[in-house]
Amino acid sequence: MPRDHLKLQIIVILWGFTAVLGELLTLSAISIVAYRTGIAALCLLLWLRTRSKLSPKNALILIATGFVIGGHWITFFLAVKVANVSICMIGVATLSLWTAILEPLIIKSRKFRPVDLIFGTITVLGVAIIYRSELEYSHGFLIAIFSAFLAAVFSVINSFHIEKAHHFVITFYEMTGACLLATTFLLFQGEGIPLPDGPSDWLWIMILSVFCTVVAYSQYVELLNRLSVFTINFANNLEPVYGIALAALFFQEYKSLNAGFYLGATIIIISICLYPLVRRKFSPAHPVL
Numbered sequence: 304m305p306r307d308h309l310k311l312q313i314i315v316i317l318w319g320f321t322a323v324l325g326e327l328l329t330l331s332a333i334s335i336v337a338y339r340t341g342i343a344a345l346c347l348l349l350w351l352r353t354r355s356k357l358s359p360k361n362a363l364i365l366i367a368t369g370f371v372i373g374g375h376w377i378t379f380f381l382a383v384k385v386a387n388v389s390i391c392m393i394g395v396a397t398l399s400l401w402t403a404i405l406e407p408l409i410i411k412s413r414k415f416r417p418v419d420l421i422f423g424t425i426t427v428l429g430v431a432i433i434y435r436s437e438l439e440y441s442h443g444f445l446i447a448i449f450s451a452f453l454a455a456v457f458s459v460i461n462s463f464h465i466e467k468a469h470h471f472v473i474t475f476y477e478m479t480g481a482c483l484l485a486t487t488f489l490l491f492q493g494e495g496i497p498l499p500d501g502p503s504d505w506l507w508i509m510i511l512s513v514f515c516t517v518v519a520y521s522q523y524v525e526l527l528n529r530l531s532v533f534t535i536n537f538a539n540n541l542e543p544v545y546g547i548a549l550a551a552l553f554f555q556e557y558k559s560l561n562a563g564f565y566l567g568a569t570i571i572i573i574s575i576c577l578y579p580l581v582r583r584k585f586s587p588a589h590p591v592l
Contacts, residue, residue: 369480
C-alpha cells in the first residue's frame with residue numbers, strides 16, 4: 304500500500320507539470336490534446352500490438368470514455384491559455400467536490416454524506432473569493448472548474464472499466480477516443496492540424512505524451528485496482544500545489560496574483576486536507592484510504 308501511494312504522488316507531480324507544459328507550448332489547446340493523445344495511442348499500439356484487441360462493445364465504451372477525457376484535457380489547456388497556470392490549477396482543485404457529488408449518483412452503493420455538502424460549500428466559498436478577486440481571469444477559471452467536473456466524470460466511470468482489460472489496453476482505447484475528439488474539432492475548424500513550432504515544441508509534446516500520459520495515465524488506471532476513486536482524486540488535489548509551485552518557478556506568476564487569490568486558494572487547499580480526516584471521523588464505516 305505505501306508503494307501505491309508513492310506511485311500516486313509521482314503521477315500527481317507529473318500531472319501538475321502538464322499545465323506548465325501547456326503554457327510552454329505554442330500550439331492551441333485542441334492541438335496539444337490531439338498530439339498528446341495521438342502520440343500516446345501510437346506508443347501503446349506499438350507496445351501492445353495484437354494484445355490490444357477487445358470486443359467491439361468494450362472498445363466502443365472505452366473510446367466513448369476517451370471523449371470525456373479529451374474534453375477534460377481540451378478545457379484544461381484552454382484554461383491555461385485563457386488565464387494562467389495558477390488560476391487553472393485552483394479551478395481543477397474542485398475535483399474532490401465534483402467527485403463527492405457524482406460518486407453517489409453514479410455508483411449506487413455509495414451514499415451521499417452531509418459532510419460532503421459542508422466541505423463542498425466551503426470549497427464553493429473559496430472559488431467565489433477567487434472569482435471575485437481575479438475577474439481578469441474569470442473565464443479561464445470557469446473553464447477550469449468545468450474541466451474538473453469532466454475529470455470527476457471519467458474518474459468515476461473508469462472505476463467500472465478496470466476489470467474489463469489490462470490498464471495499458473484501457474489507456475490505448477481511451478487515448479484513441481480523446482485523439483478522435485480533438486482531431487475532429489481541428490478538422491471542423493477548417494485549419495487542418497498545425498505542426499509544433501520548432502524543436503522545443505516537439506520536446507514538450509514528447510514529454511507530455513510519454514511521461515505525463517502513457518506512463519502517468521496508465522499507472523493511474525492500474526491503481527484503480529487497489530485504491531478508491533476518492534483516494535485517487537484526493538491525492539489529485541495536491542496537483543494544484545505542485546502546479547502553482549512549478550508555475551512560480553517557471554513563470555513567476557505569483558507576481559500577478561492578488562491577495563484574494565491566495566485567500567481563496569488557502570480555503571480550498573485547507574478544506575481538501577481536512578475533508579478526509581473529518582469524513583473518517585464521522586463515517587468510520589466508509590474509510591477513505
